[in-house]
Amino acid sequence: MKDRVSLSINDGIADVRLIRSDKMNALDEQMFDAIIEVGEQLRNDKSVRVVVLSGEGKAFCAGLDMGNFAAAADPDASTDKGVPTTLETRTHGIANKPQYAAWVWRELPMPVIAVLHGVALGGGFQLALGADMRYAAPGTRMSIMEIKWGLVPDMAGTQIMRHLARDDVIRELTYTGRMFDVDEALQFGFVTRVEADPLAAAMETAVYIATRNPDAIRADKKLLDDANYLDREQGLMLESVIQDQIIGSPNQIEAVMAELEGRAANFK
Incomplete structure (x- = not known):
């Protein structure tokens, strides 16, 4: 993992960076493994309140490493070479390994x-889609390649x-694979904000999120994620169930008291 992805955690913020900069952070089997390893580590870390995912060097991620294409085209490819005999095999819950690198x-x-900066192409673009939000630098180019x-x-x-x-x-971009710039991505809905220094802007947002009730933030994420796949009756019920779990909890009471007393909250 150490030569593909770095992780540092400070004040509840996990700073995750793709560090294969000499290859524009291209996705090889070791990169897939490292991304998943970091994601699974963070999933069980209750001290982490928000994650910032970035790439070092000239690009966020240039997509799949060319070596993986060669392996995938090999009729004798096997799991020993890092290429499953069939992608239909579920290796990580509902997903296979490449899917889970984004879905985790x-x-x-x-x-x-x-x-995002430089490029986010193919698998690199899909990796970015796995995040809740995407902040991009001017000039960033993307493609469903x-x-x-x-x-x-x-x-x-x-x-x-x-x-x-x-x-x-989505269909036009998928059928053509054409490059689109950050302004189009913002218009389409793929990018949340365009910032001269997107990493600094992301960290500023992360700091703010880290000061909010962590129980409510995690509940917000579950509610918004699940709402994408529920009908309206189920979605309305989920809102109520989650809110009942939060109201009156120690961290919710602390959020109220901190606001009323004009002080920083001390969440647990």
């Missing part, structure tokens, strides 16, 4: 902010994109 951020109980290689997007992108952008936009 959706399964984390705390918010995740992705910081899989059609270039005769493939379909298969890292959970189809399940996440449909909640962010219009169906016809």
Whole structure:
């Protein structure tokens, strides 16, 4: 993991960075493993209140490493080479390994902010989609690039994109694989904010989130995630069930008292 992804945790904020900068943070098997390892570590860390995911070097992530394409085209490929005999095999709950590298951020109980710069292409774009929010630098370029290689997007992108952008936009970008810039991405709904220094902006947001009731923040994420896949009756009931769990809890009372007394909250 140490030569692919770095992790530091300070004041409830997990700073996760892709550090394969010499390859523009391209996704090889070791990168997939490292991303998942970090995600699973954070999932069980109750001290973490928000995650910031970024990439070092010239780009966030240039997509799948070319070596993986060669392995996938090998008729004798096997799990020993890091390529499963079939992607239909579920290796991580509802997902396979490449899917889970993006989906694990959706399964984390705390918010995740992705910081984009340079390029986010193919699998790198889908990796960013796994975050709750995406802050991007001016000039960032993106692409649903899989059609270039005769493939379909298969890292959970189809399940996440449909909640962010219009169906016809997703289809046009998927069918053509064309590059689109950060201004289009903002218009489409794939980018949350365009910032001259997106990492600094993401950290500022993370600091604010980390000062809020962590029980409510985690409940917010569950509610918003589940609402995407529930009908309206189930969604309304989920709101009520979660709110009943939070109202009157120690951290909720502390949030009220801190606001009334004009002081920083001391959440547990």
